[in-house]
Amino acid sequence: MRFTVLGSGSTGNAILIATERTKILVDAGLSCREIVRRLGLMGLDAADLDAVLITHEHSDHVGGLRNLVGKIKGPVYISRATEDAYFSYSSRNGNGGDEGIKRRDAIRGRTVEIKSDEGFQIGDIDLEPFTVPHDAADNFGFVATNRGIRIATLTDFGHITPLMKEKLDGCDGIIIESNHSRDMLRTCPVYSWPLKQRIAGRHGHFSNEDLADWIQNDFDGAAKHIVLAHLSQKANDTHLALITAETALKMRAPLFPAETKITLSSHKEPTDWIGF
Helix, strand or coil, X not given: CEEEEEECCCCCCEEEEECCCCEEEECCCCCHXXXXXXXXXXXXXXXXXXXXXXXXXXXXXXXXXXXXXXXCCCCEEECHHHHHHHHCCCCCXXXXXXXXXXXXXHHCCCEEECCCCCCEEECCEEXXXXXXXXXXXXXXXXXXXXXXXXXXXXXXXXXXXXXXXXHHCCCCEEEEECCECHHHHHHCCCCCHHHHHHHHCCCCCCEHHHHHHHHHHCCCCCCCEEEEECCCCCCCCHHHHHHHHHHHHHCCCCCCCCCCEEEECCCCCCCCCEEC
């Protein structure tokens, strides 16, 4: 099993998890054209996708879905609450109703309902969903398993729960949010105070400092790869995010040192394939 983060950030998120038999796209927040382009960079076509898995309804996770559905053969796996929220789209230009209708028409008959407490299978990949705290209708994280290899994806959450810690234990690869620096968020000149409060809240986004605390105190050391995702372009710095995580990794209890590589994702281009 292998994965690549096609793109991650406030401008759009999409993750590809693949085996020789099965190709799953987690979220379609990039434009359809950009998803197709980045799939091509990784040697795949949109028609190769067996399914699209949606974590929640925010535009940076579903923005390209409506157009992408017309290019793929597989279904869209989505919870009922997230699907309803996806149809209830509203926009500043007043065209939200029309977009909601277009979205409903595009995925009519193409969805499979999922629930946070029920596992399911797509091809030869077992999926284990779990709830994560975010200001969305029904936000999920997932653990994907094939032949004993476990890959976790979780972005868009304000704090890490005991359930999330449990799900991350024993994973071989982890894609996890490192959204902002607390100091950079506090002093960011382009964010309003209410937005800063939302991002920093317990149902907002995970900070570099939050992630460092998890790595140092709760990470079990099993994962060979951790990929930092959903970095803010205005309230974070790639070098700061990386060094904060790497420093936390070195500060773990030395009895069982982790042989973990930490990688940055980008909003511009895909990561290299990471395989097991």
